[in-house]
Amino acid sequence: MNKHSVLIVGAGLAGLFLALKLAPRRCVVLSQAPVGQASASSWAQGGLAAALAPGDNAALHADDTVKAGAGLVDPAVARLIADEGPARVLDLIALGVPFDRTPDGALAQSLEAAHSRPRVVRVSGDLAGRAIMDALTSAARAAPHIEIIENKRARALLRDVNGRVCGVLCDGGETFEADEVVLATGGVGGLYAVTTNPVEAMGQGFAMAARIGALIADPEFVQFHPTAIDIGRDPAPLATEALRGEGAHIVNGAGDAFVSDLAARDVVARAIHIERQAGRGAFLDAREAMGAHFPDAFPTVFAACMSAGLDPRTAPIPIAPAAHYHMGGIATDVWGRTSIEGLWAVGECASTGAHGANRLASNSLLEAVVFAGRIAARLRDDAPQSPRAPEPTTAPPSLADQPRAELRKLMEAHAGVVRDGAGLGQALARVHALSEIHGQANALVASQLILSAAFARTESRGAHFRSDYPDDHAPHRTFIAAGRDVAAAS
Numbered sequence: 001m002n003k004h005s006v007l008i009v010g011a012g013l014a015g016l017f018l019a020l021k022l023a024p025r026r027c028v029v030l031s032q033a034p035v036g037q038a039s040a041s042s043w044a045q046g047g048l049a050a051a052l053a054p055g056d057n058a059a060l061h062a063d064d065t066v067k068a069g070a071g072l073v074d075p076a077v078a079r080l081i082a083d084e085g086p087a088r089v090l091d092l093i094a095l096g097v098p099f100d101r102t103p104d105g106a107l108a109q110s111l112e113a114a115h116s117r118p119r120v121v122r123v124s125g126d127l128a129g130r131a132i133m134d135a136l137t138s139a140a141r142a143a144p145h146i147e148i149i150e151n152k153r154a155r156a157l158l159r160d161v162n163g164r165v166c167g168v169l170c171d172g173g174e175t176f177e178a179d180e181v182v183l184a185t186g187g188v189g190g191l192y193a194v195t196t197n198p199v200e201a202m203g204q205g206f207a208m209a210a211r212i213g214a215l216i217a218d219p220e221f222v223q224f225h226p227t228a229i230d231i232g233r234d235p236a237p238l239a240t241e242a243l244r245g246e247g248a249h250i251v252n253g254a255g256d257a258f259v260s261d262l263a264a265r266d267v268v269a270r271a272i273h274i275e276r277q278a279g280r281g282a283f284l285d286a287r288e289a290m291g292a293h294f295p296d297a298f299p300t301v302f303a304a305c306m307s308a309g310l311d312p313r314t315a316p317i318p319i320a321p322a323a324h325y326h327m328g329g330i331a332t333d334v335w336g337r338t339s340i341e342g343l344w345a346v347g348e349c350a351s352t353g354a355h356g357a358n359r360l361a362s363n364s365l366l367e368a369v370v371f372a373g374r375i376a377a378r379l380r381d382d383a384p385q386s387p388r389a390p391e392p393t394t395a396p397p398s399l400a401d402q403p404r405a406e407l408r409k410l411m412e413a414h415a416g417v418v419r420d421g422a423g424l425g426q427a428l429a430r431v432h433a434l435s436e437i438h439g440q441a442n443a444l445v446a447s448q449l450i451l452s453a454a455f456a457r458t459e460s461r462g463a464h465f466r467s468d469y470p471d472d473h474a475p476h477r478t479f480i481a482a483g484r485d486v487a488a489a490s
């Protein structure tokens with residue numbers, strides 16, 4: 001048994017930034033893989049959105065965030081992340097993140113889809129995630145108040161006799177007790193056959209919280225990135241949106257444009273899905289826009305293409321939509337508190353109300369650092385809590401390779417870019433059957449939440465498109481606790 005003050009589950013940007021901000025309060029960070037691996041943060045290509053340029057401001061940024069979210073963004077949360085973003089960028093610079101600069105030394109700002117201003121800070125073109133994670137990993141490893149424990153996977157949350165969360169149960173039955181537990185476990189893309197996420201990102205924290213009845217918000221809203229590189233790799237490498245910001249165009253196999261290049265992500269993803277389904281193919285043509293500069297400007301994308309024998313300087317890049325980001329997740333308040341005492345959530349596994357039905361590009365790294373900063377402030381300043389001893393808990397089974405592969409195909413086919421009631425119903429029945437056969441694995445619990453909310457939302461909104469209900473109704477969020485709808489709020 002291990003007993004700690006603050007236990008952070010997950011060592012991506014959200015978990016590490018929170019750990020650093022907690023100083024001097026001591027914390028332990030658990031990671032299912034070595035730090036930097038199995039983390040979407042390391043793969044972020046575009047960068048982090050923050051209103052730092054002359055002529056830009058937090059109100060404009062919040063406005064773009066609200067518009068992108070298709071009626072479901074909480075405007076107060078949009079404003080909060082826009083307001084606090086610039087200070088968190090300065091924190092990252094102080095931690096050593098080498099954001100790109102203009103020749104006169106100002107932070108360079110790039111334009112991404114659905115932003116009304118250039119406001120994304122990047123590193124060496126498409127290396128933002130890697131550079132941010134390298135800086136944070138070094139700082140966290142050197143910080144005396146942080147203990148990092150790698151290759152330790154949490155499977156279930158522990159609670160005391162009062163229902164307060166007081167630790168986690170890991171693989172092999174090992175337990176970690178703590179006064180406060182923060183889930184920072186990332187997204188759900190690994191539940192899909194085609195994803196840009198690490199395949200390990202199967203909504204484990206999201207499912208662990210749901211199992212103990214934590215309020216879950218908007219699980220049906222999964223964002224599909226329109227331009228994953230279609231070279232048969234799992235996960236699919238990404239061609240960042242910034243390429244289109246720099247003038248690359250989306251075309252079909254005949255070279256014809258069929259969608260506005262900088263339209264919202266859901267619009268572009270659906271157009272590409274339809275073009276591919278119709279057999280016309282979809283490509284990102286960066287030949288004219290990038291030409292010989294490609295390797296220097298977007299080294300990650302260039303290397304991914306070349307690894308498949310495709311030179312993007314001379315050939316268009318084949319593209320497909322891929323599960324990319326979970327707008328839904330564990331519902332939190334503006335301080336990152338969940339509905340269960342002692343449990344906090346931050347980063348992609350949380351649903352703060354910032355993203356609504358469609359996340360604005362580069363707002364997820366922003367939300368992760370802003371909410372990590374807010375949770376750290378509460379955990380540093382509030383009176384410390386002392387939970388009682390944990391009640392006995394059993395770990396859910398983990399899903400073997402074969403049913404996991406079946407689940408990923410099922411989610412791809414029925415909970416993807418275009419959904420309908422018949423397909424969602426069929427997928428729900430199969431997930432139920434898989435749970436009967438293999439037990440209620442976290443991946444099955446997470447899938448069931450996404451499918452059932454998608455089935456119940458009989459409209460199309462943002463990233464959730466129902467071919468049988470193509471129109472939208474009055475905006476409402478989905479809230480689920482202990483497997484049941486508890487509210488639908490405007």
Ligand SMILES: Cc1cc2nc3c(=O)[nH]c(=O)nc-3n(C[C@H](O)[C@H](O)[C@H](O)COP(=O)(O)OP(=O)(O)OC[C@H]3O[C@@H](n4cnc5c(N)ncnc54)[C@H](O)[C@@H]3O)c2cc1C
Binds near residue numbers: 154
């Ligand atoms: C290819 C790609 C490009 C992207 N580009 C951008 C971008 O340019 N800008 C932007 O804003 N967003 C971008 N995103 C989204 C963004 O990267 C993520 O939303 C964000 O990094 C999530 O951070 P996180 O810390 O919440 O999760 P992650 O970075 O995924 O970290 C999750 C951590 O939790 C650990 N973990 C998970 N489950 C367990 C468990 N059960 N026990 C122990 N540890 C566990 C993982 O090992 C990992 O350490 C991109 C995403 C991808 C995939």
